[in-house]
Amino acid sequence: MSDEPEKKRGLFGRLFGGKPDDRAPGPETVADTPPSNAVVPAFEGGEGRDVPAGIPAAASTEELPAKQGWLQRLKAGLAKTSTKLSDGITGVFTKRKLDNETLEDLEDVLIQADLGLETTERVLATLRKTRFDKTIAPEEVRQVLAEEVERVLTPVAVPLRISGLNQPEVILFVGVNGTGKTTTIGKLAARFRTEGRSVLLAAGDTFRAAAIEQLSVWGERTGVRVVSREVGADAAGLAFDALSEAKRDKIDVLMIDTAGRLQNKKGLMEELEKVVRVLKKSDPTAPHQVLLVLDATTGQNAISQVEAFQLVAGVTGIVMTKLDGTARGGILVAISAKFKVPVVALGVGERVEDLQPFDAREFAQAIAQS
Amino acid sequence: MFQSLSDRLSGVFDKLTRRGSLSESDVNDAMREVRRALLEADVALDVVRDFTDKVKAKAVGANVVKSISPGQMVIKIVNDELVAMLGSDASPIDLNAQPPVTILMVGLQGSGKTTTTAKIGHRLTTRDKKKVLMASLDTRRPAAMEQLIILGHQITVDVLPIVAGQTPLQIAMRAQETARTGGFDVLLLDTAGRTTIDEELMDEVAEVKRATSPHEVLLVADALTGQDAVNTAKAFEARVGVTGIVLTRVDGDGRGGAALSMRAVTGRPIKLIGVGEKWDALEDFDPKRIAGRILGMGDIVGLVERAAQTLDAGKAMAIAEKMRKGSFDLDDLSEQLKQVEQLGGMGSIMGMMPGIGKMKKQIEAAGGIDEKMIKRQRAIISSMTPHERRNPKVLDGKRKRRVAAGSGTKPEDVNRLLKQHRDMADMMKMMKKTPGMMGKMAGMMGLGGGGGFGGGMGGGQPSAAELEAMQKELAQLDPQAIAQLPKDVQEALKALPKAGQQQASKTATLPGLGGGLPGLGGGRLPGLGGPALPKGSFPFGGRKK
């Protein structure tokens, strides 16, 4: 069925030289006891934490090497596409002063990274204000550019945290179709298990063909139980039951998958609203986190996605996926400026380990290519 | 978020004096706005540049017809060129080959390949009476093969059984063998999603293509894709070679610039569009519709379809009948408000309408359309007794206070609602006096005058001849009767002849849209409460120059 050949090793696998089949899910040896410390950052560091057998050690200690890998990977991706940001900037600035024409060219360069017109213009306005008509070295422009982008992104670089105050911490996943919700849940399940937390998954996509089976495979991979109902069942009811079960079994983290839905479908958005409402009936503080999963290839529409899901479900964090492709996800800059929603993780592949914390500087540098 | 191109261009050209032809600098200014519009719609930058160059060449020196503004002229050129570039001729899936005809589906992760495979399977089976076999070569994504099997079951199309441990290439060969021996007409090969820089996976799909010699290779791409559309399209075209493109999630509210980008960089036609998650949500590509969206001119077709789906035609007809009889009571108003609500709220409707950006701003300036207002107004009506609803006249101060308290509003709100109802009723009476015009206007108000609801809606914008006829009817109206009408209605009527004169201008498209919006008649939007619409802007067009 889905036995992935090991020809393509995951990013972490390559970075840490771990055995490819280390990816295998952790068996039920993971302690079900909740972590003793109240606040454990889900993504930060890994030293001193017990790593359960069967979970790749690398997955929890990605801090330093991952940074490098993320940038390298992006650069590799960038190098393979034709009109490149770096070429663009270098080409533009070795030749000329920072005049209007140059700024116009630079505008093109940023637009191609999907920053959108408005954000591009804001970045350019900074350049215009500080450097207009000065001869400017290529490195300097990249620097200014990266700094400006980083400035926008820094406030939203907030790692995913499990407060430890809620049992369970309820995390609801939302987003349009095919962005990577189910996959991200799978990746996070492995992560949480690595951190020694007990996890329960709820197959809230009762609509799409084999959505339940897909999540179940992730459950098997990560050694996590999946609560499901029959196809076509009420997603809100399922979420409620899952929460009751998680409470009963003293689960640390409950992750609820939902069907993909386009934000302009009123009925489907109302259905999502209902899931949130019903959860609150069981626990008024739930869901504690609502993660919106965005696809990096998405253009300007991502803005209205954030807007709509924010309104209906109260998004607390963003996960951007598919950054291992050619898309740079520059729309995230526009989104950060506008909504200031934390970006809690990035998806960089299809494997369990292909999830990374969001680092504003790396992301900015990848866009500015310094 | 996006201002429509027509609004922007009218801004650009407002500054200019009217000339007989367009100068190069006029056109350059306009092209900057066109560029913006295209970029905001996610058309890839290189493609935008080529496009504006082409349009510029056509626009400079183009003669501007007297009745058309330069902005209109440019929009027409841009629109025509866009449609031409998107491909004006339909190019359906080609099955003209020795069966089994193999169709290979490729694309990025999550673009909609598996869903589209099932949709095509369903279409070929039911519409074209073909014997179709589907096979999943996706050995990677969890439950990908189960997904196709379940879909096959739902649409009763055969799916190649799973044999564990086979490579995609092996599955493809087995599928072709099964298709041959089983007498299938068409074989659909679904593949795993892949990024274009994953060399191994690109090799894999290229190998499958070599081995199976598919008659069609369809690149399935998300209509919401941004600038990356060119990278993806170029890479799949170069490494695999595609024969056509399927655009999915066209049911979203993206502007769909990816369509133009992909078409332009591959030279391959867009063959189909996905407009939903169900297996029948597959349509032939209509370049005009996408062109309208890319330019931000509003998706008129989409609006009409959506309205037709949402609104209860039967109820609308019943209301129209009451209007005809002049017995439009508060229950009817409530029903109308509800239908407006069901359309997805004013905000989303207005966003879909061409030329609406400016008007929206004016309305916002005038206090804004309060979507809650519609709810509140309906609450007011529901706090009345059935008797009061049918006979609003009985509502005295005391009753009004009771209704206000019951609906959590103020007596002023109740008064405002009653005035709105009176205005509408007056309008109906006026229409009753002039039978010829009545049907037309009722139609414009989306209440199914003339040819019933469908006719009123689908009729779209009135033709020049129809507008002229309406003008004539208007001229025959008793001026005194008009003078008795509420001021906003008078103004709307006055604006009508203008729409007739400028029938080629963008504002003249508004009456057509009026047809899709019940409850918006009479120049007064429900939910808008106090202020009437900005002068002459709706529903009878004629933005004043």
Ligand SMILES: Nc1nc2c(ncn2[C@@H]2O[C@H](COP(=O)(O)OP(=O)(O)OP(=O)(O)O)[C@@H](O)[C@H]2O)c(=O)[nH]1
């Ligand atoms: N390259 C890449 N692919 C990803 C990433 N995340 C998810 N995917 C793939 O994207 C496709 C869709 O992922 P899903 O997790 O099913 O997406 P979803 O949002 O649950 O989709 P729906 O439930 O259908 O709305 C799958 O093929 C995943 O393997 C990522 O970070 N990189």
Ligand SMILES: Nc1nc2c(ncn2[C@@H]2O[C@H](COP(=O)(O)OP(=O)(O)OP(=O)(O)O)[C@@H](O)[C@H]2O)c(=O)[nH]1
């Ligand atoms: N709204 C809408 N959703 C669609 C459309 N086409 C596909 N989808 C949804 O998009 C998601 C992904 O579709 P799939 O068919 O699984 O995509 P895929 O390309 O096969 O994905 P991978 O095999 O993981 O690469 C599902 O939730 C589908 O229901 C469409 O035209 N409109």
Ligand SMILES: [Mg+2]
């Ligand atoms: Mg899913």
Ligand SMILES: [Mg+2]
């Ligand atoms: Mg698939």
